[in-house]
Amino acid sequence: MWSAQDVARDQVRRQASGLDVAAVAEKVSEATARERETAEQLRRGGSFSEFQADPERLAAIWAAKHMEWRRVRDLMTQSGWGAYEPERDTEGSTWAQDREDRRGGALAARAAFEARRREEAHELQAELWLSASPGRLIRAVADRAGLVPAQVLTQLAERVVVSEDGTVSVPPFTPSR
Structure with missing residues (x-):
């Protein structure tokens, strides 16, 4: 349901909470290395046996995490924050709210689908074969x-x-419409 960017933003937001600029810089370095590793593994066509994940998705998530960690580092540096506080990150908060809204919408749609399925379980669909005389009457009335x-x-x-x-x-x- 979530894009690679959604996954990255959510994970970085949770993991960065309370970290200082130096710790975030380490996360940027780690994400840089992981992005490079997953991209290389994808180019070679190997699998990620340790994760049993879709290689393309994993590479996309690490690329998105790298970008998000850099965004958080730059935000903290420009704003002069000693530690990352997700509530103060307006862009990150907007994205988090958007994800939550989409999640709520998806859950509501799923609940509506399940309600329709429960209702349909009580419906009856039948194929009816009428002899010529009653069939002509029904067609004429229709x-x-x-x-x-x-x-x-x-x-x-x-x-x-x-x-x-x-x-x-x-x-x-x-009979009527």
Whole structure:
């Protein structure tokens, strides 16, 4: 769900909290080396057995982490911060809020999908074969109402009444859109 940049920004934001400029500079150096290693491994076509990860994604994440660690280092240097505080990083906070909004939207969409699936579990889909005479009647009614035969049958089924003795009937009605 998250891009390589999203993953990098989230991890750097969490890991950088409370670090001073020297520690962040070490993280930049580490990210530089890891970016170079993963890019080289990707060029050679080798796998990352220690991670069992997609080599392209891992290389992209390390490239993004390198860029994000440099951004944090530059921000701290320009702002004169003694330690990185994620709350003071307006750009990082904006990105974090955006990720959270997207995550919330994705979770809401998933919940709606699951609700639809639960509802669909109670639905009935049937293929109905009618003999010629009832089929002609249903088609004629559907034509007059401007519907397709399946819509007329759906309206019939929605109006079914089952009496106490098990008799099934449909009160008179006019099919409509």
